[in-house]
Amino acid sequence: MEMALKALAVAACYYAAGRLGLLGRVGVEGVVVTPIWPPTGVAVAALLVFGVGVWPGIALGSFLVITSLTTPDLTSIVTVAGNTAAPLCALLLLRAVGFRPDVSRLRDGTSLVFLGGLGAMLISATAGVAPQVWTGSLATGDFLPVWLAWWVGDAMGVLLVTPMLLVLCRGTLLPRRHTAGRIxxxxxxxxxxxxxxxxxxxxxxxxxxxxxxxxxxxxxxxxxxxxxxxxxxxxxxxxxxxxxxxxxxxxxxxxxxxxxxxxxxxxxxxxxxxxxxxxxxxxxxxxxxxxxxxxxxxxxxxxxxxxxxxxxxxxxxxxxxxxxxxxx
The missing domain is CATH 1.20.58 (Methane Monooxygenase Hydroxylase; Chain G, domain 1)
Structure with a gap:
């Protein structure tokens, strides 16, 4: 029951972040993309804090964002699957290298950049753009620029939003450099x-x-x-x-x-x-x-x-x- 409530909270946060991200959307070859996609940062942070059990919340939040834009179809299901699989892949990669959520080491920062952000988000970008090429709604020659914009937007969500959420979860906005316990x-x-x-x-x-x-x-x-x-x-x-x-x-x-x-x-x-x-x-x-x-x-x-x-x-x-x- 507790995990289900956490998953619902993640879905709500994902949807809210998605609506905020869409305020800055732009069109690239007729496809809506965002320079920063905050939901990916929310998803990766939620998995790092709560564990794998909240993945249904990520899928639900992604589905709700898509339904707010268009009528769901088969390509939407593939996109939801990619938006869910990418953060899960990021979690597995980060766990494999011993990532610490406090990002207290240089290796933690580089892991979040190259594994959690640039690496794992290849999945969501491909799952989001490839079905549009298969269905003919996007020309083959336009695949690369749309895919690149989608990938970078998802990666920026991880690089900018995930660390901030991890800091908020720790409750240490102002680092202490003293022994008395007061700032x-x-x-x-x-x-x-x-x-x-x-x-x-x-x-x-x-x-x-x-x-x-x-x-x-x-x-x-x-x-x-x-x-x-x-x-x-x-x-x-x-x-x-x-x-x-x-x-x-x-x-x-x-x-x-x-x-x-x-x-x-x-x-x-x-x-x-x-x-x-x-x-x-x-x-x-x-x-x-x-x-x-x-x-x-x-x-x-x-x-x-x-x-x-x-x-x-x-x-x-x-x-x-x-x-x-x-x-x-």
Missing amino acids: PVRRWVEAGCLGIAAVLLVPYAVFSSPSMLFLNFPLLIWAALRFELAGSMLCALFASVLTTFAAHEGRGSFLDLSNIEVMTKLQAFNGAAALTALLLSALVTEQRATRHSVQHACNELAELLEHLAAGEDPTESSGRRAPEAPDE
């Missing part, structure tokens, strides 16, 4: 400054007539270095959403561009932003964890040397007894 005031001040900078800089970079999208990257680097996964992915998601809106409206850097040019430029920016935020934050988190481990080991060694220099038994001072010598 210092200076951390809140810096977080506020980062938020103000994002609100001011990102819209300017996105909507300015000359292409200023590169101005987003110093902001992403600052967020990754100081606030790790939570800060970097939040900034990346904010920048990608605004950029997608500008592309949909044909404003700023996307003024007077064709649909193919808009999709190419938008996907290049979204991919670069997601990779920068995800991989850099994972690298920073791993290096800090290594430094803390080394520092802890050095402190223990220094304490041991102090006890030895004082002629004390270090095992007694730590509440442990030294092992007795075996009887001969």
Whole structure:
């Protein structure tokens, strides 16, 4: 019963994410695609958090999204199957390499990018586009551009949405760098400054007539270095959403561009932003964890040397007894 409720909750979240994603839809060779498809991120995060048992919720959510757009047919069933199989494949691949949901290592970030995102989403893109070619609703020559747009959109959903949802599930939006259990005031001040900078800089970079999208990257680097996964992915998601809106409206850097040019430029920016935020934050988190481990080991060694220099038994001072010598 509990798993069924979780599956229904996943279906509702999937459907809501799908409706939000469709707000930025564009047409490529007459087929509706989205630069960022958030439901794939919801699906992968749900499987990582709740397990394989919620897969019916993914299938139901995908079916509901499709029925909101068109009358379901055989191709819709294939698309639903692909949208369900791709996140499941992502879960199996990530489990096979020992992925940690906290993305605390560089290998976790690269695994999510290349296995969970770019690799597994090949299934959903192929299942979504190939049936349209088989039924004749899409010309064979148009398969590649539509497939590529579909694949990148699904992968961006994993790279941008999944890490953010995993952070929210952990409830650690602001990383702690202290031992007292409280977040210092200076951390809140810096977080506020980062938020103000994002609100001011990102819209300017996105909507300015000359292409200023590169101005987003110093902001992403600052967020990754100081606030790790939570800060970097939040900034990346904010920048990608605004950029997608500008592309949909044909404003700023996307003024007077064709649909193919808009999709190419938008996907290049979204991919670069997601990779920068995800991989850099994972690298920073791993290096800090290594430094803390080394520092802890050095402190223990220094304490041991102090006890030895004082002629004390270090095992007694730590509440442990030294092992007795075996009887001969």
